[in-house]
Amino acid sequence: MTTTGRAWVFGDDIDTDVLAPGQYMKGPVEELAKHCLETVDPLFARSVQSGDVLVAGRNFGVGSSREQAVQALRLLGISAVVARSFAGIFYRNAISLGLPVFVSADVGHVKPGETVTMDSDAATLTLHKTSQTIECEPLPSFLLDMIRDGGLVPHLEKKLKGGKPTA
């Protein structure tokens, strides 16, 4: 699985209230997504494009268990998140919803707006301008399988309907 897009670079402790503001939680996620990250970057939701990669610092997704934080990023077209570290519940939610998430100590090399290619199988992020390849920690294979299936629900569908379980 590889995707190519622009890098959106954020700092440490990007929280779920910034990703999925509470005041929009009662409505459809399509509406909520328009406000994703607006308190730190008002242009993000209207400028992000399909295939773009979100790059962040420590503890990305800290806060609530609301998975609208993941859904909003997916709806906006984010194809992967690479961060120095993730908050645990966000990390689990991302995998359950089929959004590839990778941990890398080298996220500091990524410049905002530059073109990057994420290779989920190899767990690498390639920066086109410098041809630099950033190594990420590989996902355990059963979690990568879940992402390949499109998340937990299709994964379970396969399992419950007697297909070959991948975990």
Next chain:
Amino acid sequence: MVKTLAQKIIAKACGQASVDCGDVVTARVDLAMLHDSGGPRRVKPILERLGVPVWDPEKVVVVTDHFVPALDDDTQAIQMLTREWVAAQGVRAFYDQLGICHVVVPERGHLRPGMFVVGGDSHSPTGGAFGAYMFGIGATEMAGVLAIGEIWLKVPETILIEWTGQLAAQVTAKDIMLFLCGRFGMDGGQYQAVQFAGEAIAALSMQERMTLANMTAEFGGQTGLIAPDKVTRDYLAAAGAPIDDDDMAIWQTDPDAQLLAHHVFNAGDLQPQVAAPHSPANAVDVSACEPTTVDVAYIGACTGAKLDDLRMAASVLKGRRLAPGVELLVAPASRRDQETAETEGVMAVFKKAGARILPTACGICAGYGEERLAEDAVCISSTARNFRGRMGAASSNVYLGSPYTVAASAVAGRIADPREIMAEPSTS
């Protein structure tokens, strides 16, 4: 082989004699807790897609607390869906608008030591106060649990945090957690199991222990455990979930179990803490907090409006008035706690001081309802999170403190040390 409490609970949930830290395992769930926001409205379509009912309705508890009160068509529809789903699935443990899930579920005797529990809310580590391995998950994972009754996890290491000695007067569990967030950051828990122990922890009431475990979410742990003792046993006996000596003996971390870290602090040295906007990790001693006038003081949430929290705040407010221009808002965490507070005269203290009492629900803490902080408002809050914009306008500033510190600040009109305010004479 010696093991941690976390390993013992997870081993039981996996049906194995033992598990090793770092193993990825599949565990059977003893209880799944859902609320109205991430619960039925989100899991219903997934279960329909999978074509399965809830795996075991006796192992599910549902609480409505987020969209409460339901004041518009959207939120009323969410509550209707919740009630209909609960009835259709045969879930008997349903607490409709009786308070916040993290407080209501243990008060009704659903949690016991040794249980493996998931909750559809990030403050689910609260259940760890009872020696249960309880952690928060999102709605899709919850749907997966409801479909098959199991969930994967990586067996965590344990970070043991020991508090020796005794906390000083007006220093609380909340101050402990703000201090830990300030000291180690919001990822200090590394998504491992955090266990609290020591003389000062043993001296805490059950609800104070719940505050510790609750804010393990902010500290970044997967759960926050406290091994059962007499305080746990007495609380559970009163809640209708009695435990015996065997439960007490089994659900402990063995003395020589391997730990990821072991931190020891002297409780007597801890001062009241205040976390500046916009992170609990910005915690400092209240004496080191820059002079700050406040517009709103908020006593609310699972973290900061349980009966013990209400009692703390009222002990400061008794015989004192709010500073001019300060609004004090009180949203009790459970109906039962509110009723006890009424009986004890605690609610009367709030009313006499000039507080406005809000519905028993997640309220402003969750940022879901009509009540929100205004542009540029400065708030001191007994809640867990002061992220930018969470409780209202993006320009609002939220400081976190204990219920004592929030009440003292409401009286002073500025962020204040409760010991200083309580040293001043009151009218009663």
